Amino acid sequence: MNDPGQGDVDDTVNQMTKGLDSHLSAEQIQALKDLMRQAVPRYAEQGPNGRVPESQQTVVDPKILRRVTPEQYPDLPSMSREKKQLDFVRRYSLTEYERIGYGLSPVDMDEKWITILKGETLRMWRSWPPNPCIFEIGFRLIEGSYQTNETWVAQGFLRHPNIDTAYAVELLDYLIQRMLLGHVAHFPFPQPITKSMDRMMFRHGMVGSSLANGEP
Secondary structure (H helix, E strand, C coil): CCCCCHHHHHHHHHHHCCCCCCCCCHHHHHHHHHHHHHHHHHHHHHCCCCCCCCCCCCCCCCCCCCCCCHHHCCCCCCCCCCEEECCCCCEECHHHHHHHCCCECCCCCCCCEEEEEECCEEEEEECCCCCCEEEEEEEEEECCEEEEEEEEEEHHHHHCCCCCHHHHHHHHHHHHHHHHCCCCCCCCCCCCCCCHHHHHHHHHHHHCCCCCCCCC
């Protein structure tokens, strides 16, 4: 992953502070720019909440987690027949699978995914209409843990100029680790996206706040 250079950060800050000259003094503008130079790289990497979890421990607390069921979203569409299989082979402990089963539901406009486990199939939809189903993962219980069986991605998702199957695998892994399990995970950027402003926009559009189930 390429880190944005200071020159790129400065360009981003200058773009974001255009038009402030008539409202703020030179000293105020300089102070604002100094703060933003520190904030821009952090926002691009971690998102608007600006924090990274401290633990990889999977915690299942029914008092905190919100369970998402198909009945809450009866109009969500099935995955399109235009789909492609992903090389996504993962194994999850019983505790991890239990937490995955709680799913994920957006509580505001800054959250971008709906995730529901029905039977042994996990589906992930974008949170805005028409709510396309992007990922579909089948699981099977093998020797005390759950292993992914078949994993699919919607072909339409791959039409994005910077998204291919390799990136779809990285993103899916992030969605599960960070947003379903609440683990430490760094958002993956497609290789062509290197500028701070582009990274911020791409990341926000893809995962928004990236808060896990149960996080405030």
